[in-house]
Each structure stands twice: as structure tokens, then as C-alpha cells.
Amino acid sequence: MNIKLKLTILSFLQFFVWGAWLITIGVYWFGTKNWSGEDFGKVFATLGIASIIMPALTGIIADRWINAEKLYGILHIFYGITLLFLPNITTPDNFFVVMLIAMVFYMPTISLSNSIAFYILKNNNYDVVKVFPPIRVWGTIGFIIAMWITNLTGNKASGNQFYIAAVIAFVLGIYSFTLPKCPPQNLIPKDASLTEKLGLxxxxxxxxxxxxxxxxxxxxxxxxxxxxxxxxxxxxxxxxxxxxxxxxxxxxxxxxxxxxxxxxxxxxxxxxxxxxxxxxxxxxxxxxxxxxxxxxxxxxxxxxxxxxxxxxxxxxxxxxxxxxxxxxxxxxxxxxxxxxxxxxxxxxxxxxxxxxxxxxxxxxxxxxxxxxxxxxxxxxxxxxxxxxxxxxxxxxxxxxxxxxxxxxxxxxxxxxxxx
Missing domain, CATH: 1.20.1250.20 (MFS general substrate transporter like domains)
Incomplete structure (x- = not known):
């Protein structure tokens, strides 16, 4: 398969598995579950918590120990598994915990998907500045298609939106193992201080x-x-x-x-x-x-x-x-x-x-x-x-x-x- 097409599919699925529920979760929360707005704010804060902790940590792992495409696939598979639990949760506190775990797996994949695309494109002598933006646009298209599917299937107030995202996350996780290898680059010197390793x-x-x-x-x-x-x-x-x-x-x-x-x-x-x-x-x-x-x-x-x-x-x-x-x-x-x-x-x-x-x-x-x-x-x-x-x-x-x-x-x- 053409390299650019492979990365286009990657970008499309990356944001599909987010768009299937991100916009509609509020309808599910307030309309179906009838839970409070304050608790809803805590659930959305999981995106921020995961964004602070995980991208730097997974970046170090990909730079040092494991192929980026394999780590990416593993994270999406665990993200999909975690999403399967959400429709059956009966309390907002438990929902917060499970959503936090899901975001810990998902949020670092956003930066990882970019790193994978940059590495593969450069390794195949593509001009990243010219080639990457049209590939990335398909991520937004994937987000839009996921929103439409959730709405048109009558699931914007249903827990099925998480099942939709989970199934595609499994597909993406497996698909990522077919990508060209992105081995650790060891860009962080071994004698670097902890502050440097963490980007602090x-x-x-x-x-x-x-x-x-x-x-x-x-x-x-x-x-x-x-x-x-x-x-x-x-x-x-x-x-x-x-x-x-x-x-x-x-x-x-x-x-x-x-x-x-x-x-x-x-x-x-x-x-x-x-x-x-x-x-x-x-x-x-x-x-x-x-x-x-x-x-x-x-x-x-x-x-x-x-x-x-x-x-x-x-x-x-x-x-x-x-x-x-x-x-x-x-x-x-x-x-x-x-x-x-x-x-x-x-x-x-x-x-x-x-x-x-x-x-x-x-x-x-x-x-x-x-x-x-x-x-x-x-x-x-x-x-x-x-x-x-x-x-x-x-x-x-x-x-x-x-x-x-x-x-x-x-x-x-x-x-x-x-x-």
C-alpha cells in the first residue's frame, strides 16, 4: 500500500475514535444519565490530566525502548478495552476513573501519530511540510464522519457511542502493526538529567x-x-x-x-x-x-x-x-x-x-x-x-x-x- 495512503488511514482512524463520543457525551451524561454538571466538568478534565502526564512519558519510551508504531498500537487496543466498560457504569465517580484511564491511553497517541508520520515520511524522502498537512486534514474528516455516524445511528444519547469508538480503536491498534517500523531513535542522551529527560x-x-x-x-x-x-x-x-x-x-x-x-x-x-x-x-x-x-x-x-x-x-x-x-x-x-x-x-x-x-x-x-x-x-x-x-x-x-x-x-x- 502507498505510504501516504497508509498514513492517511492512520490519521482518519486516529480522530474517528475520539469524534465518536467527544461531542455527544454531554447528551448522554445530562440526558440519559441525568448526572450533574460539576461531575461532568471533572470527566472532561481527564483530557487535561492525561495531556500533562502521558505525552512526555510515552515520548521517552518511544525514544528509548520500543518502536513507536508498536507502542501506538498497544495504547489504542487498551483505549478500546477501557471504552467497553463505560456504558455499564452507574455512578459519575466510577465513570471519572474509567474515563481517566481511557484518556491516559488515548491522549499520548495524538503526538505519537504525528511522530510516526514524520518519521515514515522523512525515511521515504518526502517533503514533510508539503505532504503532511493534506494527510492531517483526513484526521478532521475522520472526526466529522464519526460524529455523523453516532448521530445518524441514533446513538448520541446512548452508551453505544463508546462501543463504536472501541471497535474502531481495536481496528486501528491492529492496523498500526502493519506500518513501516519506527525504531527508537535514542535522541535523549543517556547521561541527560531527569529534568532534560522529562522536557522540564x-x-x-x-x-x-x-x-x-x-x-x-x-x-x-x-x-x-x-x-x-x-x-x-x-x-x-x-x-x-x-x-x-x-x-x-x-x-x-x-x-x-x-x-x-x-x-x-x-x-x-x-x-x-x-x-x-x-x-x-x-x-x-x-x-x-x-x-x-x-x-x-x-x-x-x-x-x-x-x-x-x-x-x-x-x-x-x-x-x-x-x-x-x-x-x-x-x-x-x-x-x-x-x-x-x-x-x-x-x-x-x-x-x-x-x-x-x-x-x-x-x-x-x-x-x-x-x-x-x-x-x-x-x-x-x-x-x-x-x-x-x-x-x-x-x-x-x-x-x-x-x-x-x-x-x-x-x-x-x-x-x-x-x-
Missing amino acids: NAFALFKDYKMALFFLFSLFLGGALQLTNMYGDTFLSDFGKIPQFADSFLVKRSTIILSISQISETLFILAIPFFLIKFGIKKVMLISMLAWVLRFGFFAYGGPENGGLFLIILSCVVYGMAFDFFNISGSLFVETTTDYKIRSSAQGLFMMMTNGFGAIMGSLLSGYLITEYFTLPNGDKMWHEIWLTFAGYALVIAVLFAIMFKHKHNPDLMEEVTH
Whole structure:
């Protein structure tokens, strides 16, 4: 099989096994199980906890002791096994524990899949910069297809969504053993200190005011990245409690509507080089923060009727800009401002602040706020107020970032990095 096709299948399945439940778990949690929002926040925090601990650990294992493709396959098989337990769990505390175990197996596979693709492409003399992005786009397509399957099979409120993900995780785990070998590269010197082995030497970047400020804003914006994944489908499905909207397309096919967000994400990736060269990293990141304000604001005023449905769709379109512009421009900022000796560790630190500590903060804080201040006695959520609060949070971050963060735009450097 063609190398690029093999890696395309890998990318497709990698995100399929996540998309089958990530967007719809809220409907299952609140609608089927009728569990609390605070506990739901804890469950989503498992993504952050696993993102802090596991990628660095599995990276060391793959660098030193075991082929990356084999470790990747083993992790997916265990991820699939763990998912099989979720539909039969009867308490939120036990669900948290099992989901944490599942995320410990899954989250490191995201970075491992990239490492495997980079190694195989380079080993076969491909231009990674040109070849990898079209392969990675199929990961987003896999995520979208999984969302559609879960919705169209009537499983967005069912535990079957975990079975769907588990079966494909087994397929992916077995498939990974057919990939070209990716042996340990022993890139970490044997005499390296524990700090170097764990990539903790990048924490020295906090001594630099601009880098410290960048990572701080990464933390705060990271708190917003998963909020619509957590609550978006539940929000749209809750319109079904209103009799005249119970059979509306928005309610019945909420997951498909939300998949516009991922479709938008694939399109905005193509626009990033132009925006970075034209406006620079700071302005692109600021555009991302303002896009998050619009993302939440459009949700606040959206609904099943014509004008409201347009706002929901518009919110999903804006998501691509909000998500991509921050993640990719932030990664490029790290790439262009840190020493090459700690660049990989610095990228890991950026991911740790956004998908790790930021995700934990956003998950736990949103769960607490919604439970304490935005849930009616009958259990209904005050969605309008919830989304406006999130929009206000994003707006405060954007204003502070615009005032406090100083960065000089270098168009020539950006053109070199983005091509």
C-alpha cells in the first residue's frame, strides 16, 4: 500500500475514535444519565490530566525502548478495552476513573501519530511540510464522519457511542502493526538529567517576561477550547424540551450541525499562512480570541428558528478561525522565539498549558459555575446566560492580551516559516 495512503488511514482512524463520543457525551451524561454538571466538568478534565502526564512519558519510551508504531498500537487496543466498560457504569465517580484511564491511553497517541508520520515520511524522502498537512486534514474528516455516524445511528444519547469508538480503536491498534517500523531513535542522551529527560528544562522560559505572558494567556485561552465540545450538543438537544422544536432538524441532527465546526477548521488551516504573513502572530492570535467571543456570543442568541439557526451555523463557521488561529500561530510563535535545543520541549510546554492545565481549569470551573449559578431547580440549564458568560471571559482575555503582549511582526520570517 502507498505510504501516504497508509498514513492517511492512520490519521482518519486516529480522530474517528475520539469524534465518536467527544461531542455527544454531554447528551448522554445530562440526558440519559441525568448526572450533574460539576461531575461532568471533572470527566472532561481527564483530557487535561492525561495531556500533562502521558505525552512526555510515552515520548521517552518511544525514544528509548520500543518502536513507536508498536507502542501506538498497544495504547489504542487498551483505549478500546477501557471504552467497553463505560456504558455499564452507574455512578459519575466510577465513570471519572474509567474515563481517566481511557484518556491516559488515548491522549499520548495524538503526538505519537504525528511522530510516526514524520518519521515514515522523512525515511521515504518526502517533503514533510508539503505532504503532511493534506494527510492531517483526513484526521478532521475522520472526526466529522464519526460524529455523523453516532448521530445518524441514533446513538448520541446512548452508551453505544463508546462501543463504536472501541471497535474502531481495536481496528486501528491492529492496523498500526502493519506500518513501516519506527525504531527508537535514542535522541535523549543517556547521561541527560531527569529534568532534560522529562522536557522540564523548557520551564526556564518562564524567566522571560514575554514568554511567561504568552504561556499565561495560553493557559487562560486553553480553558475555553473544550467548552463547546463539552456543552454544544447538550445545548442544541435541550431545544427538544420545547414542544414546537422537538422534531426540528437542529435537535434531531445537532451533531451534524456541530460538525460544521470541524469542516470550517479544515478550511481555515489553508488561510493561516496568508494571515500570518499579512498581520503577524500577535494580531492572528488576537483575531482568534475575538473569534471565541463570537463563537460563544452567537450560541447565546442562536436557536432552531430561521435567524437563530443562522447564528448557530455562523458560530460553527467562526470556530475554525477561533481554534486554528490560536493553536497554529501559538505553535509558530514558540518555533520562532525559542532556542532549537529546547524547541521540542517548548512545544510540549505550550500543549501542556493549553490542552493540559488550561483544559483542566476550563472543565472544572465551567462545571462548577453552571451547576451553582446557571442550573434551574428543575435541572434545566440557563444557556443564554452560560454562553454570554463564556463570551465575556474570552473578551476580557482578548483585551488584556492586546494591551499587555508586545511582539514585533517580521513578514520575511513568517514567510519562511509558513512555506
